[in-house]
Amino acid sequence: MAKRILYPLMLILLAYLLFSNEDAKIIISGVAIFLIGMVFMEDGFKLFSGGILEKVIQKSTSSIPRAIGTGFLSTSIVQSSSLVSVIVISFxxxxxxxxxxxxxxxxxxxxxxxTTAWIVSSFGVKIKISAYAMPMIIFGVLFRFSKSDTLKGFGNVLVGLGFVFLGISYMKDGFETLKAALDLSQFAIEGYLGIVVYIALGAIATIVIQSSSATMALIITALATGQIIYINALELAIGANIGTTVTAVIAALASNSNGKRLAVAHFIFNITTGIIAIVFLYQLADIVDFLASKLLIAQENYSMKLALFHTIFNIIGVLVVSPFTYKLENFLKGLFKNEKTSKSKPKFLDIGLTKIPDAALIGIKKEIFHLYENAQEVLSHGIYLHRHNYRGVHVDTLSKIVKNSKLDINTDVNLFYTNKIKSLYGEIVKFAAYAQESMDEKDKQRVYDLKIAARNIVESTKDIRDLHKNITIYLKSKNEYIKEEYNDIRLSIVTVLKTIYDIKDETDEIEILSALEVLKDSLKHLDILRTQKIDELIREDKIDKKMATSLINDASFAHDISKNIIEAMSILLIDSKDIQELGEKI
Structure with missing residues (x-):
């Protein structure tokens, strides 16, 4: 409700400023152009990097120092903490x-x-940066017409940089002309009142603009033109850091538990950092003066000293908070419990992954394993076994387990298939379709293979529906021969399920292939023996014709179930195309 009222009021106030004050219009235009530049740069780096950023983030979080270094480098390069956050939450x-x-x-x-503050203070306020902005935009636009994604991405980066530089130029010109009519530095406030007022202003500006980088650019250009004094600029910078936590928390309200956890971690970090900076503001200012002299930053170059201050207090924040990362992790896991995911709902298909090919492939593969877990449950219950009956036991004991099992499982196989197999399969197919838009031909082929694996799993659960009916009937039969045949069918299926369970964590793909080939061979051998056995039972009148036709059909269902599961696992458990092709030749 408050947002519905505040948003129109902000638009009215903005319109008033734009039409009533020429200088304000130039400054606000500069901020808008700067923000457009950041968006272009973000999009450009997505295309230009070709997934490198995502791979680096995914593989460089094995320790806290590596993760911190990855976060620093990736954000410094792409100039977008929001892009990095989206990738991190998706992963x-x-x-x-x-x-x-x-x-x-x-x-x-x-x-x-x-690093944005360093770019602005190093280039934006020292030279006529607009002279470089236009050529960047022109060449960037030309590159955007290229057929190559890499060149398109590079073009977007150039356009983005051009707009960033142009925005800085507008802000600087706006503040310079404003000073002739109104010198804002006369409203400087020193002491603790100044700290409170300017920190609040910095936070509010960041909440309104929705970008701490744009706020810092605004602060630096105002400082460079003498519109604010140095100490107030430091306070505004602290406020800008605190303001980002508010925007992050607001964005996380509609997010999942992972988004909320990261938002709170961000909030705790920035608030802690802000408190340290406020308490030791003047001491940090002295440290900045000392380091500036060592870094050959001129005494009067307040813009670069502000950038140095911004960097120092963030580094101090990391040094103070990072030793408590694992305790923070446990706290956040307790604060926000994982959403209870229904078996029919996807667990690994975050929509943010659709733009990240490598991550999307991993997400699809994990979700198909989730689908298989569901399928394994209904397949086991369909032959009247619980999964714990055969997990962790020796294969030689399976025959005894099957014979001694009771018909005490009341799973509605049809309902299970509809609610927990079919619906989840639909989600996988839908996600894969979106993910393939951002993929090259090689990745698209891998998705196609994974979809075949998912389809095979689904087909196996379709067949168990028909098989389950007759298992239920004939295991209650007084005819020991037909009962024995159906127990053999159950045994053949549970042998496949147990073997898959035993090899699913195996890392040697040759070993996996060998185990799957053994299953295929035993399946063929069983089919031959079963056909001979059924013929013998018919000739000796041990089963009637109705039993015989049911047995023939159900043996076919059992074969198809096992075959589909084996083929699915040959795709899911073996990544090497060479080893897959070797299996096909065998």
Whole structure:
């Protein structure tokens, strides 16, 4: 409700400023152009990197220092903490990185955002940067017409940089002309009142603009033109850091538990950092003066000293908070419990992964294993066994387990298939369709193979529906011969399920292939023996013709179930195309 009222009021106020004050219009236009530039740069790096950024983030979170370094470097390069956050939340939701690794990246990303201040203070306020902006935009637009995604991405980056530089130029010109009519520095406030007022202003500006980088650019250009004094600029910078936590928390309200955890981690980090900066503001200012002299930054170059201050207090924040990362991780896991995921709902298909090919492939594969877990449950219950009956036991005991099992499982196989297999399969297919839009031909082929694996799993559960009916009937039969045949059918299926369970964590793909080939051979051998046995039972009048036709059909169902599961696992458990092709030749 409050947002519905505040948003129109902000638009009215903005319109008033734009039409009533020429200088304000130039400054606000500069901020808008700067933000457009950041968006172009973000999109450009997505195309230009070709998935490198995602691979680096995924593989560089094994320790907290590495995660922090990854967060710093990735944000420094792409100039977008929001892009990094989206990738991190997506990876976290798909189980590709740990929460502690994600928190480390967020900490490092905070340091990475300070590079914007260095760019603005180093180039934006010293030279006529607009002279470089136009050529960048022109060449960037030309590159955007290229057929190559890499060149398109590079074009977007150039356009983005051009707009960033142009926005800085507008802000600087706006403040310079404003000073002739109104010198804002006369409203400077020193002491603790100034700290409170300017921190609040910095936070509010960031909440309104929705970008701490744009706020820092605004602060630096105002400082460079003498519109604010140095100490107030430091306070505004602290406020900008605090303001980002508010925007992150607001964005996380509609997010999943992982998004909320990262938002709170970000909030705790920035508030802690802000408190340290406020308490030791004047001491940090002295440290900045000392380091500036060592870094050959001129005494009067307040813009670069502000950038240095911004970097120092974020580094101090990381040094103070990062030793408590694992405790913070446990706290956040307790604060936000994982959403209870229905078996019919996807666990690893975060929509953010659709734009990240490698991560999308991993997410699809994990979700198909989730589908198989569901299928394994209904297949086991369909032959009147629980999964714990055959997991962890020797294969030689399976025959005894099957014979001694009771018909005490009341799973509605049809309902299970509809609610927990078919619906989840539909989600996988839908996600895969979106993910393939961002993939090259090789990745699209892998998705196609994974979809075949998913389809095979689904087909196996369709067949168990028909088989289950006759198993229920004939296991209650007084005819021991037909009962024995159906127990053999159950045994053949449970042997496949147990073997898959035993090899699913195997890392040697040759060993996996060997185990699957043994299953295929035993399946063929069983079919031959079963056909001979059925013929013999018919000739000796041990089963009637109705039993015989049911047995023939159900033996076919059992064969198809096992065959589909084996083929699905040959795709899911073997990544090497060479080994897959070797299996096909065998």
């Amino acid at each position: 976290l939701s798909a189980g590709l990185i740990s929460l502690s690794g994600a928190i480390g990246i967020v900490f490092g990303s905070n340091i990475g955002t300070t």
